[in-house]
Amino acid sequence: MQKQTGKSGGGGGSAAAKRGRPFGSTTGSGAAAAAAAAAVGDPAAPAALVGPSLHVLTALSDQNNKRIVLALQSGLKSEILWALNALTVLSFKEKDDLRRDTTPLAKVPGLLDALLQVIDDWRDIAMPRDHTKPPRVRTLGVNTTISGFGLENVGKVYSDSTTPPNDQSKIESSTITKKRSAGFLFDEDGLFNIDDEGRTERQQCAVAASNIIRNFSFMPENETIMVQHRHCLETIFQCLEDQNADDELITNMLEALVNLAPVLDLRILSSSKPSYIKMTEKSAVHAIMGMLSSSIKAWHCAAAELIGRLIINPDNESFLVPVISQIYRRLVDLLSVPAFDAQAAAVSALYNVSEVNMDCRLKLASERWAVDRLLKIVKAPHPVSEVCRKAAVILESLVSEPQNRMHLLVHENNFAEILTSEGKYSDTFARILYELTARPSNKVTSGQAIWGNIN
Secondary structure (H helix, E strand, C coil): CCCCCCCCCCCCCCCCCCCCCCCCCCCCHHHHHHHHHHHCCCCCCCHHHHCCCCCCCCCCCHHHHHHHHHHHHHCCHHHHHHHHHHHHHHCCCCCCCCCCCCCCHHHCCCHHHHHHHHHHHHHHHHCCHHHCCCCCCCCCCCCCCCCCCCHHHCCCEEEEEECCCCCCCCCHHHCEEEEEEHHHHHCCCCCCCCCHHHHHHHHHHHHHHHHHHHHHCCCHHHHHHHHCCHHHHHHHHHHHHCCCCCHHHHHHHHHHHHHHHHHCCHHHHHCCCCCCCCCCHHHHHHHHHHHHCCCCHHHHHHHHHHHHHHCCCHHHHHHHHHHHHHHHHHHHHHHCCCCHHHHHHHHHHHHHHCCCCHHHHHHHHHCCCHHHHHHHHHHCCCCCHHHHHHHHHHHHHHHCCHHHHHHHHCCHHHHHHHHHHCCCCHHHHHHHHHHHHCCHHHHHHHCCCCCCCCC
């Protein structure tokens, strides 16, 4: 099942996907035009880009809206694939897209619940076996030779033979045989349950549904609906909590959460709205910290950006402050990562977190290597000037606390060097040096500066 994307207006070559845009948004203009043609059912579109038979109207009527929701709820493979392909097209829009309209969630009642059901169905079968209920012990007839329940045949091996639907179906070499023990009939994953192929199909559907949710999160008109939908947020946090799930699904859910973070209030997880998953604010923060601690760059960068956006809301502070020391430690570690995007994400998060209260500024200044690595961001400098400016402002906010001056005085020479060499940030570092050395309340601490005892 292929994901249809819109036009990004690039050259003929393919480039890396931009952060904050749906995957595949940087495909060439030829591929984008073919995908757009496939979206409206153009028979001249290349078969390689069309995928399953797809005919989607850009202006959906009420009848088509209901059909998509019913198709997702039907459980039928062909219907689910059609609905997911249609929604992938309808939920995507680039600035230069041929399609001028999009489909907000408000126009399709029940759509978000239906998409979450697709993800929940896969998560139910993807749960590790040690987390599921143990198999039932069948003791009826266990002491008889022939029980009537097939227990005497458990040790035997049975073959499931299938033939492909073609003209050579009668040829013995074309027969596909799967050998398995009869014990699978009594297994929870045996009879009347799906096999590995079915699990893979469900997983692909769940990934496609997560991509659609991610695309919907880019539309401002969907923000209110999604942040007030408790089941949606619980599903997103549960996917982040389980890092053994599909990587693309986790990435889609994480980026959707980053888009919703500025208007997200974590208190909804303890509200009176119906809850389908036992997820609390503490569990949600724990899931975010797991993403921040991950070694995958896309995850820890997005988690750092997410924390910086969440803490802007005063209602979220009480949930993040208890782990603020762990957050600072990890963000300071990211400042030393050679990747510029990781440094930018860490600085952006520190910029917001350091403004929460005095205690946060004290903990950041006392964090080992924090001031040194922020100075390196400015001195290197970072290729994005806004990142350097935020790093300088963070240092200025730290020096505003008298208790932090001891941590900053050892860097007095570096401040003076940047003051004389970096014209863009000279005003900021002039104020920092003034706070360190010129204030009357600083007489005692100034005697311990790097030049020795000057009192």
